[in-house]
Amino acid sequence: MRATLRALPTMMRVGFAEAIAYRAETVVWMLTNTMPLVNLALWSAVARGGTPDGTIGRYGSPDLVAYFLAALVVRQLTGSWVLWEMSQDIRKGQLSMRLLRPVHPIVAYATENLSALPLRAGFALPVAAVGVAVAGADHVTRDPQIVLLACVALLGAWLINFFSMILMGALGFFIEQSYSVFELWLGAFFVMSGYFFPLDFIAERAPTVFAVAKALPFYVINGFPVELLLGKHDVASALRHLGVQWAWVAAFVVSALALWNAGMKRYNAYGA
Secondary structure, three states: OHHHHHHHHHHHHHHHHHHHHOHHHHHHHHHOOOHHHHHHHHHHHHHHHHOOOOOEOOEOHHHHHHHHHHHHHHHHHHOOOHHHHHHHHHHHOOHHHHHHOOOOHHHHHHHHHHOOHHHHHHHHHHHHHHHHHHHOHHHOOOOHHHHHHHHHHHHHHHHHHHHHHHHHHHHHHOOOOOHHHHHHHHHHHHHHOOOOOOOHHHHOOOHHHHHHHHHOHHHHHHHHHHHHHOOOOOHHHHHHHHHHHHHHHHHHHHHHHHHHHHHHHHHHHOOO
């Protein structure tokens, strides 16, 4: 553990240098998470064409701008792409080289993902600043307690995203392709997380679907951090949702590590 902690600063610097060196690839990854901008244009058009006052549900134009730009920030800061790297490493046998190093492969994957966060933040935060200027500062929380809890929620969302990718990547030890599982996960995330639309849109029209969406992990990955940034929770509500979120974090960490260990036994059995 001490050796790993000593190596982390160097690994982060190397990972950041790689993100700079392969900035085109990094930009591609960032652009894959810009769907909230498309959703903003779509729902703004729906609101303008659907009602005389240009609202949809409880969301007017400034509310939609604030929501979807907050969703953009959350997705940029919490997204993970380790599934693709891990799947390639398993299929091509490159994981063997990672296993020879003194740092656990999962730690290495995590540092590679985290080291790109400055670039992702450099893309998302200026866009969000423009959104705040357009929508108005009153659409973003200024409560220091909520801001602190939002940071904890962003960390929890990243951990769920990362370890869910590890979990699906570890399926590559047992099946030829784990991407199909991810496609199902991604489809459910788009619909159930508040990424395509605020879940408030379905609260009255489809209360059962709304309840299911709130019970699944997707809401605490995206919708909950977004709502915190917009000041839609008080401290008590935020703490309750954080408890749920971190219970999901624990579940995904335990499940991912268990499947990783089972997969390593299979990987080593073939002499890799």
